[in-house]
Amino acid sequence: MLSYWRQYLAISPFYLIFIAFSFFPVFYSLYLAFQRYDGLGTKQFVGLQQFEFLWNDPVFWLSIRNTLVIWVLSTVPTLFGALVLATLLHSVRRFKGFYRIALYVPNVTSIVAVAIFFGAVFSNNFGLVNAILGTVGISPVPWLSNPWLIKLVIGLLMTWMWTGYNMIIYLAGLQAIPQSVYEAAKMDGAGPVRTFFQITIPIMRPIILFTVIVSTINGLQSFSEPQVLFASNAANANLGGPGQAGLTTLLYFYQSSFLDNDYGYGAAIVWAFFVLIIVLVVINWRIVQRGSKS
Amino acid sequence: MTAAATTRPATGARWLRRPKGLTAHIFLILAVLISVFPFVWTIVMATNTTSDIYKSPPKLTFGSHLLENIRHVLDTIDFFGSMLNTVIVACATTVLVLFVDSLAAFAFAKFDFPGRKMLFGTLLVFMMLPLQLAVLPQFILMSEIGWVGMLKALVWPALSNAFGIFWLRQYIENGVPDELLDAARIDGAGFFRQYWNIALPMIRPALSFLAIYAFVNAWNDYVWPLIVLTNPDHVTLQLELAQLNVGHNTDYSMVMAGVLMASIPLVVVFAVFARGFIAGATEGAVQGS
Numbered sequence: 001m002l003s004y005w006r007q008y009l010a011i012s013p014f015y016l017i018f019i020a021f022s023f024f025p026v027f028y029s030l031y032l033a034f035q036r037y038d039g040l041g042t043k044q045f046v047g048l049q050q051f052e053f054l055w056n057d058p059v060f061w062l063s064i065r066n067t068l069v070i071w072v073l074s075t076v077p078t079l080f081g082a083l084v085l086a087t088l089l090h091s092v093r094r095f096k097g098f099y100r101i102a103l104y105v106p107n108v109t110s111i112v113a114v115a116i117f118f119g120a121v122f123s124n125n126f127g128l129v130n131a132i133l134g135t136v137g138i139s140p141v142p143w144l145s146n147p148w149l150i151k152l153v154i155g156l157l158m159t160w161m162w163t164g165y166n167m168i169i170y171l172a173g174l175q176a177i178p179q180s181v182y183e184a185a186k187m188d189g190a191g192p193v194r195t196f197f198q199i200t201i202p203i204m205r206p207i208i209l210f211t212v213i214v215s216t217i218n219g220l221q222s223f224s225e226p227q228v229l230f231a232s233n234a235a236n237a238n239l240g241g242p243g244q245a246g247l248t249t250l251l252y253f254y255q256s257s258f259l260d261n262d263y264g265y266g267a268a269i270v271w272a273f274f275v276l277i278i279v280l281v282v283i284n285w286r287i288v289q290r291g292s293k294s
Numbered sequence: 295m296t297a298a299a300t301t302r303p304a305t306g307a308r309w310l311r312r313p314k315g316l317t318a319h320i321f322l323i324l325a326v327l328i329s330v331f332p333f334v335w336t337i338v339m340a341t342n343t344t345s346d347i348y349k350s351p352p353k354l355t356f357g358s359h360l361l362e363n364i365r366h367v368l369d370t371i372d373f374f375g376s377m378l379n380t381v382i383v384a385c386a387t388t389v390l391v392l393f394v395d396s397l398a399a400f401a402f403a404k405f406d407f408p409g410r411k412m413l414f415g416t417l418l419v420f421m422m423l424p425l426q427l428a429v430l431p432q433f434i435l436m437s438e439i440g441w442v443g444m445l446k447a448l449v450w451p452a453l454s455n456a457f458g459i460f461w462l463r464q465y466i467e468n469g470v471p472d473e474l475l476d477a478a479r480i481d482g483a484g485f486f487r488q489y490w491n492i493a494l495p496m497i498r499p500a501l502s503f504l505a506i507y508a509f510v511n512a513w514n515d516y517v518w519p520l521i522v523l524t525n526p527d528h529v530t531l532q533l534e535l536a537q538l539n540v541g542h543n544t545d546y547s548m549v550m551a552g553v554l555m556a557s558i559p560l561v562v563v564f565a566v567f568a569r570g571f572i573a574g575a576t577e578g579a580v581q582g583s
Binding site for chain 1: 315318319321322325326328329330332333335336339347348349351352393394395397398400401402405407408413416417420422423424426427428429430431432433434435437450451453454455456459484485486489510513514516517520521532535536538539540544546549550553556557560561564565568569572575576577
């Protein structure tokens with residue numbers, strides 16, 4: 001053991017930081033979920049009370065519904081669009097590098113900048129979208145006050161940010177498929193559509209699974225988008241926009257923990273949310289895997 | 295191939311391929327337009343007055359009010375102060391991530407020691423967990439040690455991300471030959487010499503990818519600074535930017551000038567390093583699957 005001191009020394013800076021800022025906090029938040037604690041007074045053990053309250057809390061379930069709707073509205077078009085774009089990009093010879101960079105650039109811009117931009121463009125009164133609709137005689141659409149349209153705008157925003165990222169990953173997968181497979185399919189008389197569904201998709205399954213899982217984990221964590229879009233000020237009780245239609249679970253977690261200083265409840269929300277993520281990842285995993293058998 | 299080219303179906307196929315390639319280009323260009331439109335429209339808004347944009351139909355061309363809008367931004371928020379804070383945080387995070395992660399990744403990639411599998415496995419498990427699980431205790435910890443409102447509260451938690459180690463380890467395993475390290479060992483080079491003189495120079499592409507990744511993440515971070523930076527003197531750019539957007543009678547031209555000013559540095563960095571960055575990103579993602 002002693003003869004390995006150099007290796008342990010080499011990994012120790014990371015592990016010390018990791019234990020202090022990740023390992024210990026994750027378990028501590030589980031401990032907090034069973035306490036009542038406002039950050040100042042003493043902690044009081046309350047058992048499953050927080051979770052009981054959570055189970056009966058309509059705002060929590062509203063936030064879960066909001067999160068799931070936004071997740072579906074962003075993930076489905078993102079992954080489908082990314083697969084189509086990657087296939088197109090794979091088929092062309094020229095300007096490949098340009099397309100890759102131009103389509104990836106939304107992913108490196110900041111969420112705050114993008115959310116402000118979408119807020120301006122979809123603004124109910126003066127936004128560009130309504131102004132253009134106005135020129136063809138359509139009356140203004142309440143993008144940022146209708147509960148469904150709010151989610152649609154957030155979904156569009158996330159789709160715009162993440163399609164390029166997923167496209168790059170699919171493209172790498174497509175490039176790894178040996179050309180001989182396609183030549184063999186062509187010899188057997190398979191057309192482009194059949195080749196796509198019977199060769200490309202099955203070979204790409206592990207990569208599609210990877211993107212589905214990453215998108216599930218990322219997509220369910222939407223927080224900054226509604227927070228920036230609807231943050232009038234910290235004292236605003238109506239967090240998440242009109243009718244709290246943009247109140248995602250993480251936004252509710254933020255509200256409970258840092259605005260209401262209810263640390264125990266905040267911890268319960270984030271752990272319940274974590275269970276939801278696991279359930280959805282497993283379901284997605286099953287769906288994509290089952291497809292491989294049929 | 296030459297034989298096929300002489301037959302009629304092949305010439306037919308070649309004739310067909312041209313319009314097919316053209317459709318692909320048309321769709322890709324459409325996608326590029328959607329992808330860059332927000333940047334263009336941000337500039338359009340930032341160079342006009344808000345009332346010009348509010349007109350129906352709105353003004354769709356660049357205007358001449360950019361300097362005025364920029365001045366307005368500088369009057370409203372402490373743009374350069376917050377930018378300096380962001381630069382400090384992003385640079386400190388990047389340098390420390392590179393050092394801490396590469397050192398650990400080198401030990402994991404090239405040496406066997408008791409507990410190696412267990413320690414590395416823990417990292418993999420924690421990479422799957424949503425970061426938000428740790429946020430609340432991190433904040434409590436920061437208030438216990440008196441770091442709330444300070445910039446160092448942003449740097450240290452950012453270093454506890456395992457992605458860099460995971461990613462560099464794979465790169466070192468394949469990219470640094472064992473023979474080279476053995477030869478160095480015979481010449482009397484110890485662990486840290488092998489790390490500094492052999493491994494580090496050989497993994498430069500991986501390090502530059504990780505550098506940009508860490509820098510961009512630190513630059514764009516919003517949630518954690520929002521929670522922990524309570525001191526108005528130590529605010530980062532993203533927080534100031536969000537602050538611009540608050541209020542009912544938003545001066546959108548001014549806000550978009552701010553968005554533009556905050557986005558340009560990052561887009562320039564990305565444009566310069568894009569090729570290496572994208573290649574690096576795919577390498578990690580595809581291997582990670």
